[in-house]
Amino acid sequence: MGRTILCPHCKSTINEDILKQKNSEDICLVCGGRLDDGGSADAKSDWITWYYYGLKDKKGNKTEITSLMDKPMDLEKFGDTHYLIKEFQAPPRDINGKSDAAKRELRKYVPDAFQEAKAVPKVQCPYCFSKEYTMMNRGFSIWTGFLGSGKAKRVCNRCKREF
Structure with missing residues (x-):
């Protein structure tokens, strides 16, 4: 009988023998997260919080116009014109000032964001x-x-x- 592994993401316990049978020894069968989360913490330590906002029209209806910011917007002040779609962690801007890595990370949560x-x-x-x-x-x-x-x-x- 194999040992029991605790998933750090969804806190479910999984038998090691079942993971070997499914050929997913390092991936959780419940949530799909990595079970050996030791190396990913170092890789994501420099990530920052990004904010994906949408724009409202004059009547307060949501529009298709969106923006991606690395600083939070005061929604108490600008709540009549903007709304928060998603707050997520992603790498900071690159040397050229572009946020392409953050857009790729955002597409994991919102698939149609910033499509070409x-x-x-x-x-x-x-x-x-x-x-x-x-x-x-x-x-x-x-x-x-x-x-x-x-x-x-x-x-x-x-x-x-x-x-």
């Missing part, structure tokens, strides 16, 4: 607005012959129309 805008393809079907199309060469015409056959035409993969 996806590049939208410029060409889309004017009929069904699909972005999937096939480039094809124009063929021979009885009326015009080979005139214009060097040009390409786009055919929508969804509605099969040419544009």
Whole structure:
């Protein structure tokens, strides 16, 4: 019979034999935290508290505008225009003054925070607005012959129309 291990995060007790059977000897089966928490305390000792705020409009409704600050905001004074979304621990700003490491840590709690805008393809079907199309060469015409056959035409993969 193996020994019993206490998780430092969720305070649950787990049998060591069960951990070996599940191939997770250093990860808690209940909360997913590391059981040997000795090395992570040194790595996170220089982390600071970050504050992720949202902005309210004039009517007091929440908007999509957000900000990330390393100092707390006085919500008694600015509570009518701002609200706290998340308070979390993350590394301080880097040498260049950027907070990219803090944004990566924030995405663990709020997945859609500071997402990069996806590049939208410029060409889309004017009929069904699909972005999937096939480039094809124009063929021979009885009326015009080979005139214009060097040009390409786009055919929508969804509605099969040419544009």
